[in-house]
Each structure stands twice: as structure tokens, then as C-alpha cells.
Amino acid sequence: MLQNASRPNTTDHIPVLADEVRELLAIEPGDTVVDATFGAGGHASLLAAELRGEGRLIAIDRDPSVKPYYESFRRRAGVQARFLHGDFADVLERLASNGARADAILFDLGVSSMQIDQPERGFSYAADAPLDMRMDPTEEYSARELVNEESAKELEKIFRRFGEERYAKTIARAIVERRRKRPIERTSELVETIRAAIPAPARFGEGHPAKRVFQALRIAVNDELGSLRGALPSALDLLRPGGRMAVISFHSLEDRIVKHFLRGGERDCVCPPDFPICVCGEEAELRSITRKAIRPGPRELALNPRAASARLRAAVKL
Numbered sequence: 001m002l003q004n005a006s007r008p009n010t011t012d013h014i015p016v017l018a019d020e021v022r023e024l025l026a027i028e029p030g031d032t033v034v035d036a037t038f039g040a041g042g043h044a045s046l047l048a049a050e051l052r053g054e055g056r057l058i059a060i061d062r063d064p065s066v067k068p069y070y071e072s073f074r075r076r077a078g079v080q081a082r083f084l085h086g087d088f089a090d091v092l093e094r095l096a097s098n099g100a101r102a103d104a105i106l107f108d109l110g111v112s113s114m115q116i117d118q119p120e121r122g123f124s125y126a127a128d129a130p131l132d133m134r135m136d137p138t139e140e141y142s143a144r145e146l147v148n149e150e151s152a153k154e155l156e157k158i159f160r161r162f163g164e165e166r167y168a169k170t171i172a173r174a175i176v177e178r179r180r181k182r183p184i185e186r187t188s189e190l191v192e193t194i195r196a197a198i199p200a201p202a203r204f205g206e207g208h209p210a211k212r213v214f215q216a217l218r219i220a221v222n223d224e225l226g227s228l229r230g231a232l233p234s235a236l237d238l239l240r241p242g243g244r245m246a247v248i249s250f251h252s253l254e255d256r257i258v259k260h261f262l263r264g265g266e267r268d269c270v271c272p273p274d275f276p277i278c279v280c281g282e283e284a285e286l287r288s289i290t291r292k293a294i295r296p297g298p299r300e301l302a303l304n305p306r307a308a309s310a311r312l313r314a315a316v317k318l
């Protein structure tokens, strides 16, 4: 957890599945490495160290507030470094279409501890703040617009799909009812509305009663799944043959997208075996190097409980 945001230090952040990422990406001196989710630079520092003074690291993040962490990282990195602000789906596509090439790409998806620990960003149900949840505050669409402008049907769909919220319909209706009087502006108002809408036993059940709705709103506000779907093919385009990509996801919706993408990329000729030549044109573009998703072990979990839902998959480009 970051203790003091005014004194950024890339070593404050405990990078998830660090040893596994290092091993799977197999970075060598001279490589070009892309950290598509720079955050506080924890992984970037590890990856830069693997370059042993030769090579370069491109850091991407859609949150401009990571810039001081990047500056601190750049001063110590010992390799060429560049920061690109934006959604990784757009930035990776731009890099690939400009002819750039990379040897390793890492995605460590979702929200950072730094973002959650800044109460004013509105990511946390545990602190009262404006309803916001934008990872990129230069974007217009925040949780405030979503909660106050979407129909009950749409809210229900979002809560169900992205939060697997059992009381999605009841909560969506309660929100629409409450906002008729005046807009819901603050996280505490949303938490109160959720609490009042769900049956009493559910208020004390599995975790905080607003947890799933907050997760769903964050995913929807930042179009997290759309960005991931858009970014994976661009990442593959950007990789040199033999280059590797690794993705750490934090919930099953993300992991499913990664798994399907890797499976699709591994698909080779599907012509019947008695065809003399291939007519399907399918050719494997990558080879998965994680048979199953890798999960953190008990030692890591004891040090960093926030890693509990992490799953890592990786592939090499053919």
C-alpha cells in the first residue's frame, strides 16, 4: 500500500506475481519492454532491472496521476524509458501501426492500490467521495453520469454482468427511485441506497454489500473489458516473433477474455486430415506458455492479500 502519495517511490508498491512474470517474460539485455499498466512502477522496476542497463522500457497508463511515479522510476531505471499516456488499446495499436516492435509486454489489469487509496477518486465504497471512478480523469464519463443517467434496465445489466450481483434488479430500481428526488453525487449515498435495497441478511453476508456494484461501475465507467479485447491483438502485432506477453487479471471476466484470445491464437490448420493441402488458412500465431492460469502462492498472499484474485497467463509469439 502506498503510504505517502506526495513522495512517490516505485518500491512502495508490491508487484503481483513478480517472480512468475520475470520468469515468463524472459527479458534479456537489449530488449524493448512495454509495461502497458505502469501504475506505481513496481513491475516496471523489476522488468527494467532484467535489461541490465541495455534496452528500453515503454510505460503506458491511462491515469496521468502516475506521472510522478514514472519520473521516479525513470531516474533509477538505468535504461531508456518513455511514458505514453492513454488507453493501452489505443496506444498499443498506434505503436504497432507506426512500426514499433517489442520483445515483452506486460498487462497488470484493473485498478491500482494507489487509485483505491486516493479516496477522492471515488473507487472505494469505504470512503465518502464524489462518485467518479475514472482511471483517466480527462475522460468525460464518470460513475456520476452512469448512475444518474442510465435506465434501470441498463444499470441492472451492468451490476449483473460486471459484478455478478444477485440483487442487481432491486438495486437498480432503488437507484432510479432515489435519483428522482435529486442526483446521487457521492459514494456514501450510493452505499446507503444499496444497503437499504437489499434484504437484511445480505447486508452482513459475503463482504461489503456495495463491493460488487462498485466493481461493476468501475468496469463499465472505464470500459475495462472493451479495452482489453481491443488491446490483446495489438499487443500481439507489436511483438517480434519470439516475443512474449503476460497478462495478470483479477476477475473471471478478464481472465476469460485472455484465455479465449490465447486459445484462438494457438489454433492451427483445422482442415480434415485427408485434405492434401490446407484450405482453411488458419495458422497459429502464438503458443501459450502457461497451461493453466498461475495463482499467487501462500507466501505471496501472506505479504500481499490484495493479490488473492490474481491470475497470470502468458504466451510467446510464433
Ligand SMILES: C[S@@+](CC[C@H](N)C(=O)[O-])C[C@H]1O[C@@H](n2cnc3c(N)ncnc32)[C@H](O)[C@@H]1O
Residues within 6 Å of the ligand: 013, 014, 015, 016, 036, 037, 038, 039, 040, 041, 042, 043, 044, 060, 061, 062, 063, 066, 086, 087, 088, 089, 108, 109, 110, 111, 112, 113, 135, 224, 227, 228
Ligand atoms: C494494477 S495497476 C498496475 C500496477 C503496476 N503493475 C505496478 O507494479 O505498480 C493497473 C494500472 O493500469 C492502469 N490501467 C488500467 N486499465 C488501463 C488501460 N485500459 N489503459 C491504460 N492503463 C490502464 C491503471 O490506471 C493502473 O494505474
